[in-house]
Amino acid sequence: MFGWLRKLRPPPGLPDALWQATLARYRFLGERPAADLERLRALAVAFLRDKEFHGAHGFVITDEVALAIAAQAVLPVLHLKGGLAWYDDFVGIVVHPSEVVAHRTTTDASGVVHQYDEIVAGEAMDRGPVMLSWQDVLASSVTRAEGYNVVIHEFAHKIDMRSGEADGCPPLPPGFLGTRSAREARAAWFATLQPAYEALREKAIMAERFGGEAPWLDPYGAQSPAEFFAVACEAYFVNRSALEAEFAGLVGLFDAFFKAPPGR
Incomplete structure (x- = not known):
């Protein structure tokens, strides 16, 4: 092979x-x-x-x-x-x-x-x-x-x-989103990712326990920020438009990290 x-x-x-x-x-x-x-x-x-x-x-x-x-x-x-x-x-x-x-x-x-x-x-x-x-x-x-x-x-x-135990935040480059330190960069990352994770978690709970509408994004991502990051990455690379419809801020964050060319 x-x-x-x-x-x-x-x-x-x-x-x-x-x-x-x-x-x-x-x-x-x-x-x-x-x-x-x-x-x-x-x-x-x-x-x-x-x-x-x-x-x-x-x-x-x-x-x-x-x-x-x-x-x-x-x-x-x-x-x-x-x-x-x-x-x-x-x-x-x-x-x-x-x-x-x-x-x-x-x-x-x-x-x-x-x-x-x-x-x-x-x-x-x-x-x-x-x-x-x-x-x-x-x-x-x-x-x-x-x-x-x-x-x-x-x-x-x-x-x-790459930054240690999976926690939903990969190693971020110096100056990420205009920040001045690694601590500021992580804070900026989670300022966007954490609310998106909590929104998915709430929707997944409502669907499972109370018969609410199931989330489009895989509810497996509601297990932890690390799983949310991985699930969101799946969607970002294979169906960006659908992810952007639910989590526009998250797509912008991923663009900044993954350095997607304009329009991708």
């Missing part, structure tokens, strides 16, 4: 037919400007060269699988200073054929330990591998309207983790 990529530097080009098939399947990629597509392709090739893919439970990693994940994974860092350096804390990507059951253990404020199972489509581990369900990666080709994308979700967590 793309074995030749790891033997050559600089990385060679991808077979054009394979690249065009990927853009056709994931339309939110193919509709980007030509300059974006050129950089996206180069970053995807470098990603394939540097990362190692592993299939779980007999799942076979094909060129199609690897490129689909690579092309979506590099989208959030397309315009970030440093590019793929944002992902240099890990190498492995584990792909399951479908969702998996993760066994969780938590301790509450009283010191009581709780154990439970959670069905997950993906998981990003701090300084560790990324796990993805191929079923859900494929679903991203048809869930644009819902703003759903498991690859972007997990790689947004990776970006968030």
Whole structure:
């Protein structure tokens, strides 16, 4: 699988037919400007060269699988200073054929330990591998309207983790939004993100408990600011207009961070 990529530097080009098939399947990629597509392709090739893919439970990693994940994974860092350096804390990507059951253990404020199972489509581990369900990666080709994308979700967590434990605020560049210190930058970030998170959380609670209208943005984001950031990133990159209709300020904040060109 793309074995030749790891033997050559600089990385060679991808077979054009394979690249065009990927853009056709994931339309939110193919509709980007030509300059974006050129950089996206180069970053995807470098990603394939540097990362190692592993299939779980007999799942076979094909060129199609690897490129689909690579092309979506590099989208959030397309315009970030440093590019793929944002992902240099890990190498492995584990792909399951479908969702998996993760066994969780938590301790509450009283010191009581709780154990439970959670069905997950993906998981990003701090300084560790990324796990993805191929079923859900494929679903991203048809869930644009819902703003759903498991690859972007997990790689947004990776970006968030660059400043330590995921908390919904990635490392911010000096002078972000005109601020004079890292503390001011974080405050400016949460001044926009926190109200949006609380609005989603309130709407999710009203829908679940009182039969209110379900939020458009995935209510999974109501779990924590970290999950809200990841869920909002999914929507930002695959259905920006719908996210902007609900959270215009959040889109402006993400534009400032992800450095989206005008009109994107």
